[in-house]
Amino acid sequence: MLRSMSQALGALLRPHTPAGLPAAHTQHRRVRLGAQEVAYEFKRGQRRSIGLSIGPDGLRVRAPSWTPLAEVEALLQAKSAWVLEKLQRAREHAAARAAARTVWADDAALLFLGQHVRLRLEPAQRFSPPRLQAALAAAQPATLCLGLAGCASALQIRHTTQAWLRQQAQSVFNDRLAYFAPLLQVHPRRLQLSNARTRWGSASADGSIRLNWRLIHLELPLIDYVVVHELCHLRHMNHSAPFWSLVASVLPDHAQRRQALRRAVLPPLDADV
Ligand SMILES: [Zn+2]
Structure with missing residues (x-):
């Protein structure tokens, strides 16, 4: 079998989901990584470790409810090369898909x-x-x-x-x-x-x-x-x-x-x- 078309979602740390913790609000935050300011979606919740993933909407960060924000930002700094590279690849992939889209019309x-x-x-x-x-x-x-x-x-x-x-x-x-x-x-x-x-x-x-x-x-x-x-x-x-x-x-x-x-x-x- 040969798979390859799915867009990779990278998770650095495995999520864990103990029951009973309150669901948290999603926040939209920004962080400076190298020369770039990167927007990310941040949510605290039912997990034991910080997780980073890159999807079609950009960077998502998930953290346990007790983790200080400074710790989250320190992890983002430590993983900044990975984050920036994945974001760049996601942007290129989105641009290539948009360019490959067929317009169903004469002369397309x-x-x-x-x-x-x-x-x-x-x-x-x-x-x-x-x-x-x-x-x-x-x-x-x-x-x-x-x-x-x-x-x-x-x-x-x-x-x-x-x-x-x-x-x-x-x-x-x-x-x-x-x-x-x-x-x-x-x-x-x-x-x-x-x-x-x-x-x-x-x-x-x-x-x-x-x-x-x-x-x-x-x-x-x-x-x-x-x-x-x-x-x-x-x-x-x-x-x-x-x-x-x-x-x-x-x-x-x-x-x-x-x-x-x-x-x-x-x-x-x-x-x-
Ligand atoms: Zn195979």
Whole structure:
């Protein structure tokens, strides 16, 4: 199994929750860490140690009700490098997600196999993926003609585009499974597309492979890494040394691909928006 999309929440100290302590108010405080003034949400409550976490809303600090504020601030100073680095990463991640968001309208850009593709409604044209394939092969800016009326709603555009992306995912993933399976001497029985939020793929002992259709947004070398990873699980249902040497037998640079996959940013699912 391969997980990687969830945003990390770092907790320095494990929370503990003895019952019976009164719930406390949330305060919004600020602290100077190095050259930066950092806002944070502070709450005291039912726990025995101070906890720091970085989420989509920034830094959160939780402390036991008896901890002096000076102790909390001393911990923030001691951990300032960690806090500032995590905040910076969270900001970059949010900016990349915003940039990757698809606007469902004529002339909008979409990522397909790691390349930008332009959506065109062009009602006079029929739905025309061949032009896209040809353009991708020629490494030109590609166009996906959806053959929808100019007044099509964002929902229609999204449904038509995503249906096409899923078809492409099915076909590209099948090709790559067919290419790598004989090299790894495995026999996948069927491919299912998944829509999971936090998982790229999984493999079952019965030979079925599930791959996240949203991988089709990414470059082929990253898709290949997930395909190979799951195929190797058909021989090793773990992440043992023999598993990784099997992966390396067909993808010697698997570690770099894995790193790149960790950094990959997908367009947010519409439920995320
Ligand atoms: Zn795995």
